[in-house]
Amino acid sequence: MGDLQSLLPFVLMFVVVYFFMLRPQMKRQKKEKLFASELKKGDRVITKSGMHGKILDLNDDGTCIIETGAGKVKFERSALSK
Helix, strand or coil: CHHHHHHHHHHHHHHHHHHHHHHHHHHHHHHHHHHHHCCCCCCEEEECCCCEEEEEEECCCCEEEEEECCEEEEEEHHHECC
């Protein structure tokens, strides 16, 4: 009985950490992966660094060419946020 009571706070801490930190992070990663897989030519995007542009080309190696006000720039798909 005493062993169970001493483990209860650790179990509760794990449950709190899971529901308030790990689970939302996993959901966010899943949304980002879905977003990156649904990109197509002509989509308007914003990079994680804040650069706005339009997708000109998507490559199989995980990169894409974006047309910005400054010209054409090559980015990794993982660097796109919206």
